Amino acid sequence: MDTTVEAKRYKRSRQRERILDTLRRTDSHPTAAWIYDELKRDFPDLSLGTVYRNLNILHDQGLVRVLQSGSTFDRFDADTSVHYHFVCQACGKVEDVAFPLPHDLDERASAMLGRVVTGHRLDFFGLCNPCSSAESADPVETGKL
């Protein structure tokens, strides 16, 4: 991630425009590989690395959300009761959160969606106290996780 004051100046590229376009035309929350397959028709020499690079750029620009970060660590919790988590975007620390959400949230969602809902997961993002006081001018970095 860029920590300098100046943001990077990007040039246009057909590939990146088509990647964003492809992403906007679907609601299937595709993987990088799916986008790659999709564009392979029009760009026979397309590389997976190019797709990843551009998705990261688009994310930098705030045009794309990353739903799951497959590149981070698995974290484990022996507390199997219902509770949520607060994740510090600076240091990655994970804290428990006892946030009062409706106890029948799954049932409600189930009824509203017309699907079998067996559970949910809620994470809050932000800065923990130590990191909050340590950082003065920090880049935005929205929705990183």
Add this chain to the structure above:
Amino acid sequence: MDTTVEAKRYKRSRQRERILDTLRRTDSHPTAAWIYDELKRDFPDLSLGTVYRNLNILHDQGLVRVLQSGSTFDRFDADTSVHYHFVCQACGKVEDVAFPLPHDLDERASAMLGRVVTGHRLDFFGLCNPCSSAESADPVETGKL
């Protein structure tokens, strides 16, 4: 994952007991590597593979929650507005969910936690309609993601 009718019969192992014990003694939601380092003192020949194997077993037994799945794909979304997701635990499909949560959820959480909360993420888990009708007797598999 075991799809047979009979569940696997586990034997005791010092390593697995210590792994669960270590996990229960902390609230830091550690990674596998952290647990490995922790137990390396008492088990000098301990292997990371053993830690992973046992964490999976403990998860099978419902004694451990996995907070982030680092082994799955990143998924991308060009819709940057606030919305949630429904993830099918059978086929992995991701659907948008317009669930009515308080618009000031982050502010409330921020006040309650005494931390800077910049955002949150809510995922529902369950079975999508196609998978729901396809599966008759399916294993529980709670909290996989």
Add this chain to the structure above:
DNA sequence: TTAATTGCAAACGGTTTGCCACGTT
């Protein structure tokens, strides 16, 4: 004795990166 468990190391798989030619400004 039977089968689960372990340590080791190799394999796996999604993602990143170095290199150099090419495209954009």
Add this chain to the structure above:
DNA sequence: AACGTGGCAAACCGTTTGCAATTAA
């Protein structure tokens, strides 16, 4: 001309797995 971008392939890194030896039941 200056520098971001693309394609290719190797590297990366957390996680899984095959194997022979060990250990629980």
